[in-house]
Amino acid sequence: MLACADSVPAALVLQTHIVLTISAVIKDYIEGLPSYTYDPGSPVGVTMTKSDTITFALLLIQLSCVFGGKILVFPLDGSHWINMKGIIEELHAKGHEITVVRPSDSWYISEKSSLYTSVNLPGQDRFKDHFESFVSQQLEIRLQGRSLSLLPRIWKKIENQILVISQFSFFHKMHCETIVQMFENETQMQSFNNTKYDVVLTDLGIGGGALLARRLHVPLIYNVRWTLQGEAHDLIAPSPLAYTPFLAALLTDKMTFPQRIINVLSHTMGSFSNLFISEPHYKPIVRRYFGSSVDYSTFFLDADIWLMRNNFIFEFPRPTMPNIVYIGGFQCKSPKQLPVDLEEFVQSSGNHGVVIMTLGTLIAKLPQDVTEEIAAAFAQLPQKVVWRYTGQKPTNLGNNTLLVNWLPQNDLLAHPKTRVFVTHGGINGVQEAIYHGVPVVGLPLFFDQHDNLNRMRAKGAAVNVDFAVLDRHMFADALVTVLHNSSYRENMQRLSRLQRDQPMKPMDQAVFWIEYVIRHKGAGHLKAQSNKMSSIVYHSxxxxxxxxxxxxxxxxxxxxxxxxxxxxxxxxxxxxxx
Incomplete structure (x- = not known):
């Protein structure tokens, strides 16, 4: 329950009025009733007087009156919305009033919902169109590089990196234009101010939520792992490069001297590339609306709570900060019954079990030659296969393989007959695989997927396959290895036990800390001064x-x-x- 007295004064006045009114009615009614005395020899053995009855009724009224806070959510579209929506569902169930800021042409975020009220911004992000174009270009570049010699292959990797920088830069440019339009819309900004939000909850993959919270002078909470300036840990917590691997380097916390050189160079190059991705677009907005004296390098670090979408079951041990709350696996749920036809297919696998494959919500199909190789590898297995795929049907599809447009991933992973999970390595899928103890064959495509699956491989729970050089024999070998080497399942089930053995569920932690910020109007006592220091001062x-x-x-x-x-x-x- 959210304490009303500290967070919503108007609600407190209303609550007091309701309680006093109802209690007066109850008192008038009860005054006309006799006291009830029970025999001490009875199982109850107590006496309930009129005064006791009134007190009990008032307690019931207090327990039943729930007044939540006003939460402004500024989410990132696409797969990030899926886990943000899970938090919104929990907050709504707790009685909070939620407003979601979305572009009018949003891909995933519905305008109409029973969970929240929408505020539509001009539809300039075009997230879906940009993302699909980017994905197809990146996959094509990777496939072109597989048959080249060393130097041309290196150039293809450089070309791919240039594509990533240009596409992300363009995306942030469009987002910043939307932010400026929002700030210049006096009617909209006045509406935000009049609503008196208690907290802003946002994904720092985009900067709009942080900028809006600062503009409204409202406490700020991040639902985060990646940010517009890099990985969240690297921004806010001490990150010694001797044992803290930079994500793009695909290393572990146990590095040799040459690997530490690679780690330092990768970190330097990653930091340098951010100068071209986000800073040219957000820095002018910070100067324009918050003053030239504001330090841009620390502007986005001033959040009250960082809800980190991982934990130290998935993450390598490293320094942390007081206002980082680890909610890895918060989206994992108890399974539901499978649809009848799907349950029959799974049960028909017998003792061999099933393999499930999905590349997440954003990638429903692959280049046809790659698809044919994957289908041929599946056809060699005695296991049944459930494969989410919406492209052209492979010509060599085996009788053991079921193609579906959508699959209940969480429910299938929880099924006792599921043996292996083939995934692209999105953090949601990886966390669900850990929660249900299903080993992984990884097929990373882009973004943080390589690093996510590298961590699972380092923990002995995954075998990864390079998409660019994949063929049926390589893919089949990876599947057979994970299916028949019991160590992969044992390691993943060990991680599952660790994931479940926590004093509080990750989702409950997320909700608690959001309500904590509302109750106390921020969490400034948890924010280190390092968040306000430039790199020169921070490193002395x-x-x-x-x-x-x-x-x-x-x-x-x-x-x-x-x-x-x-x-x-x-x-x-x-x-x-x-």
Missing amino acids: VDVILALLTVVLLLIFTSLFILRFMCRICFNGKKAKHD
Whole structure:
């Protein structure tokens, strides 16, 4: 229950009025009733007086009156919306009033919902169109590079990186234009101010939510792993590169000297690329609406709580901060019964079990030659296969394989006959696989998927296949390895036990901390001063330079004095000799 007294004064006034009114009615009614005395020898053995009855009724009224906070949600479209929607569902069930800011041409975020009220922004993001174009181009570049020699293949990787930077830069540019239109819309901004939101909940993959929270002077909560400036941990927590792998480097926390060189170079290149992706678009907005004195490098770090979409079952051990709350696996749920036809297909697998494959909500099909190789590998298995695929039907599809337009991923992963999960490595799917203890064959395509699956491989729970060089033999070998080497299932089930063995469910933690921020109007006591420091101050570069200057001055002064004294001595000896 959310404490009304600290968070919503208007609701408190209303609650007091309702309680007093109802209690007066109850009191008038109960005054006309006799007291009920029970025999001490009875199982109850108590006496309920009129006063007791009134007190009990008032307690019931207090328990039944729930007044939630006003929460403004600024989500990122696509697959990120799926886990944000899960949090919204829980907040709605707790009685909170939720408003969702969405582009009018949103891909996944519905305008009409029983969970929230929508605020539509001009539809300029065109997330779906840009994303589908980007994915097809990136997959094509990777496939082109598989038959090339070393140098042309390196150039293809560079070309792919340039594509990533340009596409993300364009996406943030369009988003920033939408933000400016929102800020310049005085009617809309006045409406936001008049609503008196208690907190802004946003995904830092885009900067609109953080900018709006700062503009409205409202506490801010991030639902986050990736941000517009890089991985969230790397931004807010100490990240020693000796044992904290940069995500794009695909390393673990146990690095050799050459790997540490790669890690430092990867981190440097990643930080440098961010200068071209987000900073050129957001920095002018920060200066325009918040003043030139505001430090852009720390602007997006000033959140009260960071709800981190992972945990140390998935993450390698590393330093953290007081306002980071780990909610890895928060979207995992108890399974539901499978549809009848799907249940019959799964049960028909006998003792062999089933393999399920899906590349998430965003990738429903692959290039046809790759699809044919995957289908041929599946056809060799004695297991039944449930494959979410909406492209052209493979010509060599085996009788053991069922193609579906959609599958209940969580329910299938929980099924006792599921043996292997073939996935692209999205964080939602990986967390569900951990929760249900199903080993993985990874087929990473882009973004953080390579790193997610690399972590699962390092923990002995996955075998990964390079999409660019995939053929039926390689894919079949990976499937057979995970199916018949019991260590993969044992390792994943160990992770599952760790995932489930927590004092509080991850979703309950997320809701608790959102309500915590509402109750206390922020969580400033958990925010470290490092969030307000520039890199120069944070790493004590200015202190080091100052001390180095003092040391150098002392050295030069000492040398000067020594030289001067030597010269005097030398001149004195020379004069005496003369």
